[in-house]
Amino acid sequence: MDERPDWEPVRALERRVLRGGARLELTDDVRALLLRTAEEVAIRDADAALSTEAGALALLREAVRRISDGSNRLTEALHWMYRHQDAGNYDGARKLMRDLLTVEVVPLYREIAQDQLDDMADKP
Secondary structure, eight states, X not given: OOSOOOOHHHHHHHIIIIITXXXXXXXXXXXXXXXXXXXXXXXXXXXXXXXXXXXXHHHHHHHHHHHHHHHHHHHHHHHHHHHHXXXXXXXXXXXXXXXXXXXXXXXXXXHHXXXXXXXXXXXX
């Protein structure tokens, strides 16, 4: 992934619509934001979801959930990976990254986990 995604616009939309109760207006800009974000978090068939307001809301919820859940999983796995590394337990550290890769779908978070795993390739 050459460029890091900017998820602040979709988070702002989520705050305004899902938490704030504003109506989701499917403007061209909102559609483009949702389509881009769906691609960035590995949601397929986003076009179909945008055919209705209910589908667009579900797409928004799922995109934000993937961003948040993936971030939490990655942060926790990295925390424990570093603790294992500090203790010299590289097998345990590698296992954490492999386990994360089995469940994570967001490409950015997968890339970070794989980079960590690759960085441990020469460790005992």
